[in-house]
Amino acid sequence: MEDSMKIIDLALKDLLRSFRSMFAVGMMVVAPLIITGLMYFAFSGMASQESGEAVPLPDITVSVVNLDQPQTGLPELGALVVDFLRDPAMPDWLVVNELTSEAAARQAIDRQATGVAVIIPEKFSAVMGSGGKAEVTILHDPTLTVGPSIVKGLMEQFMDGISGAMIAYQVIDLHASENDAVLAPETQMAVLQRYTEWFTATSQNINHADQPILRFISPAGEESSAGVTTNPIGNILALTMAGQIIFFAFYTGGSSTLSLLNEDEEGTLARLFTTPTPRSMILIGKFIAVFFTVILQTLVLLVASALLFNIKWGQPVTMLLVVLGQVAAAGGLGILLISFLKSPRQAGPVLGGVLTVAGMLGGLFTVAVPGLPELFNTINLATPHGWVLRGWKLALAGAGPGEVLVPVLVSLAIGCICFAVGARIFRNRFA
Amino acid sequence: MRILDLALKDISQIFRDKKSLIFLALMPIVFTLFMGFAFNGAVEDPDQRPRVGWIDRDGGSAASQALFDMLESSPDMVIAPLGDLSMDQAAERVRSYELAAVVETPAGFSDRLLAGEPVRLALIADANETIGQAAMQLIRPLVVRALSAAEITRLTLELYPASDVSADAQTREVFADAVEAWKSPALSVAVQPAGPVEDSGGMTNPYQQTSPGIMVQFAVFGLINSAMVLVLERKNRTLTRMLTTSLNRASIILGHVLAMFAVVLFQEVLLVLFGQFLLGVDYLRQPLAILAMLVSLGLFVTGFGLFVGVMAKTEDQVIMLSLIGMFVISALGGAWFPLDVAGPAFSRIGHFTPGAWAMDGFQNIIIRGLGFSSVMLPAAILMGYGLLFFVLAVWRFRFVEN
Numbered sequence: 144m145e146d147s148m149k150i151i152d153l154a155l156k157d158l159l160r161s162f163r164s165m166f167a168v169g170m171m172v173v174a175p176l177i178i179t180g181l182m183y184f185a186f187s188g189m190a191s192q193e194s195g196e197a198v199p200l201p202d203i204t205v206s207v208v209n210l211d212q213p214q215t216g217l218p219e220l221g222a223l224v225v226d227f228l229r230d231p232a233m234p235d236w237l238v239v240n241e242l243t244s245e246a247a248a249r250q251a252i253d254r255q256a257t258g259v260a261v262i263i264p265e266k267f268s269a270v271m272g273s274g275g276k277a278e279v280t281i282l283h284d285p286t287l288t289v290g291p292s293i294v295k296g297l298m299e300q301f302m303d304g305i306s307g308a309m310i311a312y313q314v315i316d317l318h319a320s321e322n323d324a325v326l327a328p329e330t331q332m333a334v335l336q337r338y339t340e341w342f343t344a345t346s347q348n349i350n351h352a353d354q355p356i357l358r359f360i361s362p363a364g365e366e367s368s369a370g371v372t373t374n375p376i377g378n379i380l381a382l383t384m385a386g387q388i389i390f391f392a393f394y395t396g397g398s399s400t401l402s403l404l405n406e407d408e409e410g411t412l413a414r415l416f417t418t419p420t421p422r423s424m425i426l427i428g429k430f431i432a433v434f435f436t437v438i439l440q441t442l443v444l445l446v447a448s449a450l451l452f453n454i455k456w457g458q459p460v461t462m463l464l465v466v467l468g469q470v471a472a473a474g475g476l477g478i479l480l481i482s483f484l485k486s487p488r489q490a491g492p493v494l495g496g497v498l499t500v501a502g503m504l505g506g507l508f509t510v511a512v513p514g515l516p517e518l519f520n521t522i523n524l525a526t527p528h529g530w531v532l533r534g535w536k537l538a539l540a541g542a543g544p545g546e547v548l549v550p551v552l553v554s555l556a557i558g559c560i561c562f563a564v565g566a567r568i569f570r571n572r573f574a
Numbered sequence: 575m576r577i578l579d580l581a582l583k584d585i586s587q588i589f590r591d592k593k594s595l596i597f598l599a600l601m602p603i604v605f606t607l608f609m610g611f612a613f614n615g616a617v618e619d620p621d622q623r624p625r626v627g628w629i630d631r632d633g634g635s636a637a638s639q640a641l642f643d644m645l646e647s648s649p650d651m652v653i654a655p656l657g658d659l660s661m662d663q664a665a666e667r668v669r670s671y672e673l674a675a676v677v678e679t680p681a682g683f684s685d686r687l688l689a690g691e692p693v694r695l696a697l698i699a700d701a702n703e704t705i706g707q708a709a710m711q712l713i714r715p716l717v718v719r720a721l722s723a724a725e726i727t728r729l730t731l732e733l734y735p736a737s738d739v740s741a742d743a744q745t746r747e748v749f750a751d752a753v754e755a756w757k758s759p760a761l762s763v764a765v766q767p768a769g770p771v772e773d774s775g776g777m778t779n780p781y782q783q784t785s786p787g788i789m790v791q792f793a794v795f796g797l798i799n800s801a802m803v804l805v806l807e808r809k810n811r812t813l814t815r816m817l818t819t820s821l822n823r824a825s826i827i828l829g830h831v832l833a834m835f836a837v838v839l840f841q842e843v844l845l846v847l848f849g850q851f852l853l854g855v856d857y858l859r860q861p862l863a864i865l866a867m868l869v870s871l872g873l874f875v876t877g878f879g880l881f882v883g884v885m886a887k888t889e890d891q892v893i894m895l896s897l898i899g900m901f902v903i904s905a906l907g908g909a910w911f912p913l914d915v916a917g918p919a920f921s922r923i924g925h926f927t928p929g930a931w932a933m934d935g936f937q938n939i940i941i942r943g944l945g946f947s948s949v950m951l952p953a954a955i956l957m958g959y960g961l962l963f964f965v966l967a968v969w970r971f972r973f974v975e976n
């Protein structure tokens with residue numbers, strides 16, 4: 144009983160020491176909130192969180208070069224493309240202008256005056272009459288990635304509308320021939336009109352309807368409209384915050400353990416060892432302080448982020464399980480890493496380097512970045528950070544406790560192994 | 575000469591520490607390779623395409639088969655038939671990253687679709703995962719094409735109704751014609767990067783992003799070593815002892831600054847040569863422009879390193895200030911991912927950080943293939959930041975800890 148009280152006293156002393164330091168509190172709590180706050184400002188500055196709008200993009204200037212020379216009597220498809228891109232319904236970040244030649248478009252891209260150029264070929268409209276093929280070329284600034292693919296998606300959708308109408312005409316005409324009939328011009332127009340209306344309605348349905356033809360189901364089994372499980376901006380913030388919480392939890396695991404080396408260097412640990420308290424009790428007290436510091440930090444960050452950024456961390460039991468795995472892994476790894484050091488001066492490369500490297504490999508800093516390859520998900524799991532992140536991802540997706548058991552158990556196992564090895568090294572060192 | 579001696583002392587102190595060398599040289603190289611390998615896999619390895627599961631509960635009906643064929647012929651994804659798997663089991667495969675998404679056609683899909691009755695397909699994907707979002711974007715237009723074939727069939731049969739006897743056969747025939755026509759639509763879109771380095775294929779070499787990105791990140795991260803020297807010298811009073819020699823205060827500061835600059839420049843040159851000769855990143859297409867960028871980035875990092883060394887009181891604080899500097903400058907500056915994938919505010923904020931200007935300067939040369947004039951503004955801004963931090967550091971410089 145007395146030993147237990149001493150352990151608690153020692154743990155409390157270290158805990159108080161950690162949280163009395165403004166610098167430590169700043170790094171444990173304020174830094175992750177500030178970094179997520181930056182993301183909050185960056186991604187939600189232009190759209191309401193409640194609206195569920197797609198994440199806005201930086202302005203993309205699209206220059207259209209319409210070289211189309213339609214024959215008399217045929218629809219002007221090139222002009223339709225220009226009208227489509229200039230439609231007021233297009234997103235605000237799509238800034239459209241017109242240029243007269245491909246060379247002018249290339250020069251504009253070189254000057255970074257435009258990001259994407261849409262080149263409509265000379266015989267674009269002629270495909271309507273000839274039944275041939277035409278290809279619109281999208282030139283883009285080679286440093287851009289998202290803008291060109293979005294413009295490509297928009298153009299493909301628009302061109303599929305026209306191609307579909309042409310297919311409708313082609314198929315109907317074929318069957319008219321088989322029936323020895325000729326399609327009257329007014330019937331052609333009526334058919335194209337009906338197809339266009341159908342295409343517009345279907346595109347609208349599949350992208351925006353509450354009950355879309357393609358019903359979207361998240362892996363957690365939740366159905367939502369048009370492929371959005373929750374607010375996309377909220378997702379980015381939640382994932383960013385999860386990454387920050389994990390990184391700084393692991394940092395705190397290491398920096399809290401560093402107090403052992405600091406006390407050793409300052410001589411206070413040696414003085415503590417002269418007291419009747421067994422050395423093993425002193426070490427246990429210090430290790431408990433490490434775990435409690437990480438627990439407190441994590442809980443403060445979860446509550447603060449829920450209040451500040453409206454992040455829903457998932458089902459309470461699931462969340463607690465993930466916190467448990469995170470605390471075990473962060474505390475255990477921190478104790479192991481610091482056990483290898485001879486003095487606090489060596490902490491720079493370990494805390495700064497190893498944890499940053501592991502954090503990057505674990506996907507903590509790129510968790511909200513779109514377009515990363517699937518290989519990352521596999522590589523992430525080579526680090527404890529990746530397993531903890533997986534737990535948070537599942538929790539954020541609404542998973543139940545049973546679904547996070549694997550990442551939580553792996554995190555716990557990693558934490559226990561690291562702790563056992565680290566504690567043994569410390570015990571041998573201070574024996 | 576004494577300034578040089580002092581700088582040489584700092585440099586030898588940093589380079590004697592093997593751990594410092596690991597973080598200055600080895601880690602950035604390993605990271606460049608790792609990040610590039612990951613991106614490279616996505617670009618070149620077809621197995622990195624999203625794997626989409628397929629569940630057909632309509633028994634291989636005409637519409638189901640048409641949609642399957644359309645999905646399977648897409649060069650951007652891989653289709654994996656899942657037989658009669660339950661939706662829960664399918665969801666589990668998405669959760670475990672085995673599949674990016676799963677498409678399910680319901681029983682009666684084809685009949686209802688061709689009869690013009692409402693149909694609903696199911697798509698399991700994780701909108702929180704980039705691979706899930708990518709799969710959704712690829713699947714939607716192909717679903718519309720399959721639905722379009724059915725609409726065209728209905729329109730055709732309205733005009734030329736089939737006889738009761740051959741209704742089913744004719745419906746399938748018209749539908750097959752429409753599906754066949756969709757294999758080669760009249761209009762298509764081609765995308766190609768523009769600019770003088772068009773032959774490089776734009777960003778298809780992933781190292782064009784990761785090589786300068788990791789260089790910027792580790793240049794900032796590397797200042798831990800330089801700033802640490804300053805903090806330790808102040809803590810153990812080496813700085814005050816130096817004042818008892820004939821070195822004046824300015825010489826001591828300049829000596830440290832020179833060492834920091836030399837270390838950063840060494841690291842940058844190493845990474846540029848590595849990128850040029852082993853990763854195919856053409857830094858040396860404009861040697862003068864690259865030199866201007868390396869020097870200006872070096873000057874910024876030196877100024878920032880001195881500032882961190884002055885502001886930090888302990889080793890812990892050096893680490894944390896350097897880490898935060900690295901996060902802010904790298905993440906906001908587009909060193910980890912291109913700024914055009916983030917929001918407009920993010921992109922604008924990013925250009926308040928020197929990291930974004932460093933990336934702009936490097937990419938103007940290696941991706942856009944532009945000349946010296948294109949790096950003048952980025953280099954000037956980097957040097958401006960360097961000067962700002964240098965002035966702040968000199969203003970707050972103290973030889974002893976209060």
